[in-house]
Amino acid sequence: MPSTFSQIYIQIVFAVKNREALILPDWEDRLYEYITGIIQNKGQKLIAINGMPDHIHILIGMKPSCSISDLVREVKKSSNEFINENKLSKHKFSWQEGYGAFSYSHSHIDNVYWYIHNQKAHHKKQSFKEEYKQFLEKFKVDYDEKYLFDWILDAQKQNQSKQ
Template sequence: MSHSKTKTWIHAVFSTKNRQPLIRKTVRRAIHQLIRQQLIDQSCYLDSLNSVDDHVHLLFLLNPQRLVAEVVKHVKGSSSHEINRQNLIPEQFVWQTGYGAFSGSESQVERVRQYIAHQEEHHQKLTFAEEYHQFLNFHGLSGEENGEVGNR
């Protein structure tokens, strides 16, 4: 092969610090736009983005010149900086330290899109903590073994 080709879909999820309900409907669109801009800055294509009061889900194509960790760090750091700079919410805004990032195949993209699109309905039945533990179990990860603790 004379050229390298990659297509890595990432479903990322991260929450507000201590899972505080800071992503209110009144500021959700603005926060989403800040996150979208940070992914553009990292040359990553954002396919889907949605949130509820205490966490966000993203589906994006990873830029092959970037690491997942550096993209997520940039998105979280720059978006929280802008949320605070623009005074979008009265409290100091901080994302929780950790995050989940799960790769998915092309055949699962539509399923992930739908999952992200229906967050409000989904979280009428399940808390973020329950959802996140389901992700860890589904992907063969155990929370405590991988440094996941309650409200870090």
């Protein structure tokens, strides 16, 4: 019987609205478990998930029947509701619009897994803004700086320089 065979690996990256550091260590594992459940319920394979207080990385083995945009929309919508309904954040929580999606071959999966696993150590050396722009450049994604995530620290610096 004919079937569809595929091997699609996608790293998804998205940030907290205004890049605020709202994901706290005392509940980030609950968030990651919840997101894992969403991805598995959509029939996709979660390989790695980790992040920082202001953003997360997710590595997924995807089936071609799944739309990345639909999956990310569901992950963000449902996890946003989960965080707010359970009052995990002291502040109103929401994800920022947009996301990055980067594809990998099977031979790169171990490296991407460990890259995601070691996010906290990695970000001692590189900011999220530098990391994200590096992804866009590495994957040759055309972008306009004004359409990237709102960089709250940049906005604060601009406001301070105006004073």
